[in-house]
Amino acid sequence: MIKVNNLNKSFNGKTVLRDISVTFEPGKTNLIIGRSGSGKTVLLKSIVGLHDIDDGEVWYDDVLFNRLDFRGKKEIRKEMGMLFQGSALFDSLTVEQNVRFPLDMFTDKSDEEKRDRVNFCLKRVNILNANDLLPSELSGGMKKRVAIARAIALNPKYLFCDEPNSGLDPLTAILIDDLIKEITEEYSMTTIVNTHDMNSVMKIGEKIFFLSDGIKCWEGNNKEILSSDNNTLNDFVFANALAKQLRTTLIRNHHGN
Amino acid sequence: MLRFLTQLGSYFLLLKKVFSKPEKPSVYYKQTMHEMVFLGLNSVGIITIISFFMGAVITLQTAYNTENPIYPTYLIGLGCRDSILLEFSSTITALILAGKVGSNIASEIGTMRVTEQIDALEIMGVNSASYLILPKIIATLLFNPVLTLISISVGIFGGWIAGTTAGVITSEDYVYGIQYAFIPYYVTYAIIKTLFFAFIITSVSAFQGYNVEGGSLEVGRASTKAVVYSSVLILLFNVILTQTLLS
Numbered sequence: 001m002i003k004v005n006n007l008n009k010s011f012n013g014k015t016v017l018r019d020i021s022v023t024f025e026p027g028k029t030n031l032i033i034g035r036s037g038s039g040k041t042v043l044l045k046s047i048v049g050l051h052d053i054d055d056g057e058v059w060y061d062d063v064l065f066n067r068l069d070f071r072g073k074k075e076i077r078k079e080m081g082m083l084f085q086g087s088a089l090f091d092s093l094t095v096e097q098n099v100r101f102p103l104d105m106f107t108d109k110s111d112e113e114k115r116d117r118v119n120f121c122l123k124r125v126n127i128l129n130a131n132d133l134l135p136s137e138l139s140g141g142m143k144k145r146v147a148i149a150r151a152i153a154l155n156p157k158y159l160f161c162d163e164p165n166s167g168l169d170p171l172t173a174i175l176i177d178d179l180i181k182e183i184t185e186e187y188s189m190t191t192i193v194n195t196h197d198m199n200s201v202m203k204i205g206e207k208i209f210f211l212s213d214g215i216k217c218w219e220g221n222n223k224e225i226l227s228s229d230n231n232t233l234n235d236f237v238f239a240n241a242l243a244k245q246l247r248t249t250l251i252r253n254h255h256g257n
Numbered sequence: 258m259l260r261f262l263t264q265l266g267s268y269f270l271l272l273k274k275v276f277s278k279p280e281k282p283s284v285y286y287k288q289t290m291h292e293m294v295f296l297g298l299n300s301v302g303i304i305t306i307i308s309f310f311m312g313a314v315i316t317l318q319t320a321y322n323t324e325n326p327i328y329p330t331y332l333i334g335l336g337c338r339d340s341i342l343l344e345f346s347s348t349i350t351a352l353i354l355a356g357k358v359g360s361n362i363a364s365e366i367g368t369m370r371v372t373e374q375i376d377a378l379e380i381m382g383v384n385s386a387s388y389l390i391l392p393k394i395i396a397t398l399l400f401n402p403v404l405t406l407i408s409i410s411v412g413i414f415g416g417w418i419a420g421t422t423a424g425v426i427t428s429e430d431y432v433y434g435i436q437y438a439f440i441p442y443y444v445t446y447a448i449i450k451t452l453f454f455a456f457i458i459t460s461v462s463a464f465q466g467y468n469v470e471g472g473s474l475e476v477g478r479a480s481t482k483a484v485v486y487s488s489v490l491i492l493l494f495n496v497i498l499t500q501t502l503l504s
Contacts, residue, residue: 077382088377
């Protein structure tokens with residue numbers, strides 16, 4: 001479980017996150033949603049410690065993460081996996097070397113054991129016969145899947161995904177969503193996904209936090225989101241023409257009944 | 258001034274991070290070997306070409322400027338040797354490497370920064386500064402003296418080829434000249450300078466790349482800054498080291 005208490009973050013005097021308190025549950029895909037510039041990525045990076053927070057608390061189970069020194073954070077980080085918006089695969093390494101990297105760095109496994117683990121992770125994300133390819137030779141969807149394979153190589157307790165569907169076609173995006181959900185359940189991970197993709201929200205949003213202008217405005221799940229009376233949330237959820245039409249129909253039907 | 262001091266402080270803080278205990282020495286060893294090939298071995302070609310022509314030009318210029326019966330011709334060989342040993346092979350080589358290796362390091366690390374690859378390392382619990390920069394520093398500290406020795410040898414050889422081909426000096430006089438009044442300490446002096454310059458090139462360029470904020474435009478700027486700052490510092494330290502080591 002990851003718990004955030006009264007988190008504040010500003011850059012050069014400009015407040016980006018204001019008094020955020022949220023609890024991310026294990027074994028569930030926790031979503032942070034909101035418009036571009038609402039502070040989703042800053043919140044995610046503050047939780048993982050890539051940004052130092054101004055004040056507040058970030059708890060990983062019973063460890064107060066943001067007060068730890070570099071060594072302490074390092075220990076917790078060995079239990080984290082992260083999928084970045086642009087995949088962040090190491091350009092100079094092949095697919096196999098990318099997935100093997102955390103194993104080389106933090107385990108004393110034999111070469112064969114490492115190879116087996118790499119192949120298992122790649123197979124788990126449906127990447128076959130691509131071990132020797134460089135990231136520049138992969139499609140966007142494949143890069144994301146390799147990044148997921150790298151993220152799960154050390155069996156992490158916490159998985160963070162920053163806009164996992166950005167730049168992907170709808171079908172590939174669904175595959176990535178399914179994969180994140182399956183892996184989360186399989187390994188009972190605490191997964192946090194940043195997204196503004198409503199398909200993802202409806203498909204995998206077991207717990208959803210809506211951010212607007214750096215403030216948490218709403219909390220719920222994918223079943224509750226369509227019936228919310230929060231106007232800011234509704235503006236976001238029903239932003240496109242199709243969704244607006246759907247909402248109008250739903251309201252009409254509701255009044256009709 | 259405040260900005261300069263802030264940058265200087267950040268530079269030393271980065272160095273502190275770079276020289277912390279490596280996570281896994283075996284991984285660092287492999288990385289250092291890779292960097293020795295990438296930053297060192299791959300520079301042998303350009304250093305050889307430049308040193309050859311440098312030696313040739315020094316010999317010809319020394320010859321044309323000492324066209325006087327009072328001066329024995331072997332002084333051309335001596336002049337070429339000392340110019341190459343004392344100044345050209347260490348300083349000029351360093352300036353060339355600041356351009357080639359420095360811009361390479363800054364753009365590589367800068368690109369890793371803007372594409373979140375450095376964040377990915379940090380998230381894994383890897384000390385990104387140490388993992389990315391320490392092997393480069395070790396590799397250049399180990400390999401640049403070799404490059405300097407290659408440069409000295411090739412430069413003197415280039416002088417011999419040019420001098421004898423142009424007919425400004427006989428082979429015997431040139432060989433006598435390069436052996437005449439030889440001071441072995443000059444080689445040590447050249448190596449010491451090279452070590453300082455190698456550290457400047459790698460650490461300054463890595464600092465520029467590591468602190469990139471923004472996109473590809475900023476990576477390009479960092480690359481240019483890396484070359485300019487490294488070159489200026491090389492020239493500054495050249496004066497300081499010359500005064501310190503030869504006085």
